[in-house]
Structures are given as C-alpha cells and as structure tokens.
Amino acid sequence: MIRSQVFRMLSLRFTASLFLLAVTLLPPALFSGCACFNKDNVPTLNFVEKHLVPESTTSQVIASPVVFPIGLVALGVDIAIVHPAMVIPDAASDTKDALWDDLDWDKMYVTECAALPWRTFVTPVVFTGDFLGRAFFDIPGKAEQIRGKEKYAGDLAKAGGLVKEGKYAEDLAKAGKLVEEGKYSEAQKTLKEIRMDSLPDKEQQEMMFLELKVQCLTGDYESVSGYYLQDLLKSDRKQEVFAFLETCRKSDQPMVRWTACQALLAAYEQETEKLRNVFRELMAEQDTVLRAMGLRFVGERSRVYTALLPDLKRVAEEDGNPTNRALAAHIVEQLGK
C-alpha cells in the first residue's frame, strides 16, 4: 500500500518535472531553432561536421551512432553558450547606439543630466531584450552587415566583369537585333534572362530602353508608364527615348500610337506646350476608342493635367462621339471643383 503510494507520488513528481522541463525548454528551443539554422551561428557544429563527419553517405550512416550524439551536444553547446556569447558584442553595440550615442553635454547639459538616471536604468533592460532577441533569432550583426555589403560589392564587380567579358553586351546586342527584326517575344525572353539589379548603369539603361521599345512596338501600353520610362527620362538617353516615342506616334498601328502618346503624356507632365500638343493630336485621332482611352488616362490624373482644361472644354463641345463629349465634360467638371 505504502509502496504503491510512494510509486504514484514519484511518478507524479516525475511527470510534473518533465512537464516543467518541457515548458521551460520548449520556447527557447523553438526560438533558438531560428538562429541555429544559419551556419554562421553554429561554429561548434560546423567544426564537428568538418572534422568528424565522413564524406560518403555510407560512412555517415555507419558513423552515425557516434557522430549523431556528438553533433547534438555540439548543437546544444552552440545554442546555449557559443551563439549567445557571440551576440554579446552586437547587443552591447545596439544598446550603445540606442542610448549612449549622440550625447550633447555642451549644449544640452541639464537635459543630459536629467536623462542620465533613465539611461542607466534602461540600459540593462535594452541590453537584455536585444541579447535575447539576437540569441533566439537570426538577426544579422554588424559583421554580417559588412559581409552583406561586401557580397553586394562583389556582385556588382562580377556583373561589371561579365559585361567586360562580353556576356551581357552580347545578350543586349542579340536582344537589340531581335527588336529590329520584329521578334518581340524572343527579345523579351532574352531581356528577361539578363535583367538584374546589379547590372552597371549603361547596360541597365540599354536593357530598359530595349524593354520600352518592345512595350511600345507591341502596344503593351499597360507596362509602358512604369518606372523604366521615368528612369530613362532622367538618363543620358533622354533625347533618344523622346525621338523613339515620336516615331511611334506616327505608327500605322493605333495601339502603338496610343502607347507612345501615353508615355509622352506622362513624360511631358511639366511641359505645358508639348503636353497640349500631344493631347490635341490624340484627340484628333479618327479612332473613337483611342480618344476615349486618352480621356480616361487624363481623367484619372486630372489634377496633374490642369493645363489641358481649355482643350478638354473643346473636346466636351466638339468631339464627334457623345460618350467622349460626356467624359470630357465630366473631367472639366472635376477640374472646376
């Protein structure tokens, strides 16, 4: 009887202890998982992997009864000791940046004096919070940030090198030729392959211009007013871009004309005379739908196109299509408010 009671008590205690242990260890273990997934945060495990784990899969399976527990211990050491120790300098640096930088004892002496007790009081709290965050989660430290910048610089250099080697230059030339031949979808495919942020400026502009050409020549007016156009109009190729768009305006295909007009309406936002010219010519189009698209485009940005008010009034009175007249009248009314 007594034995069974003791046994029950012991088993209850054991279960309670296990539960408490699990409750205590589970959250840190889960969170630590985030940090320990990054190879940079588990140097002991990396060491074990490098020196104790055999290369071939068969050997790995054979060695697993020995290597696996060692790996687990190494991981535990990394999570509990090494990684937390590694993040201390970053946590200290963060705390310093947040609380102890930019102190102005010359011009704000009394304020700094008043803030001193608060800073002192808050420092351990900020440090602890930052330390725990960095210990549990994979937050890049200053060293990683520097490494990231170096990698980006490396990517840029690599892109530059590839251009020098002629890789992008060849692809761009190929895309340019495809555009000239009217093989737009193939040109787009080639451009898609070479599109990357780290392309040097000149090549980036060439790529953007080719994309714009494809968009205009295929009448892809929905893509044309994107940031490529704005970037190109700020670049050295501005004149070339305008010349190309003006050529497109004389195209015999209505959608190409509209695409170019839309681009020019966006480009001439600040140049009243040119803007009005483009709009007038657009409103002189035979195609009712084109005129309607132009009115819709202007209507959606009516606040930008206040300079077009006299022309819109004329369209509202003289356009051959009643819907377009109503549309123009509506925009005039909006502008009048």
Added chain:
Amino acid sequence: MRSLTLLRSIGALAAGLLLVSVLGGCAVFNKSNRRTLNLLDKHVQFESTTAKIAAAPVFVPVGTVVLATDAAVVNPVAVLPKTADDVYQLYWKPRDMDFFRKALFFPFCVVLTPPTFAGDWILRILFIGNDND
C-alpha cells in the same frame, strides 16, 4: 518554487520591456515638448569637463525634477489648445449640413466631446505632444 521564480523573472523582464516601449513613445523624448529643460539648457553650459562633472550632483536631481515638471505640468498645459482644436475640428467645425442633420448630430457631439477631449489630451501628454499628427 523555482518555476515561480522563473515566471516572476519573465514577468519582470516583460514589464521592463513594456516600460521601455512606452517610454520610447513618450512625448518628452521630443525636444519641443521639454520647454523648461530647453530653457535651462540654454542658460546652463559649462566649458570644461571638470566643471561638468563637478556640477553633475546638483544638475542630475535638478534636471530630473525639471523633466518631471515638463512631463507632468508644462506639457499637459501646453497641449490644451491643440487638444481643444482637435475636438473642434472633429465635432464643431462648421460643415455643409442642413438643420435636420445638424440637430441630429448635435447631442452626439455634446456627449462625445468630453471623452474625446480627455482621450486626445492623454494621448498628447503621453506620446504626441504638440505635433500636428
């Protein structure tokens, strides 16, 4: 017992973090909301480091009291006009409404004015200060 201690530690840490985040948004962290302290800063300036250190035992408590005064007295009074303006803009600004609608809204505006004023005032005292947004 140990788990209780652990829970207490976690609680203390959470409270500490909450305090930091609340203080982080505190209005007096903004220079424009520390009128008295700015005035003192203008007049109390030391050239040498020795003088700064020597004066610290006096100015740490003085600064703390002045900061508390700014936070508890000066700033709450200073934000009153802005708070009143907020309430005016929200409920009492003349709007293009007919008599019926005005009459319909009037009791709500009257009832809501004091709590809105109080809420806005507390918000301005604690976080926003005299800024517009």
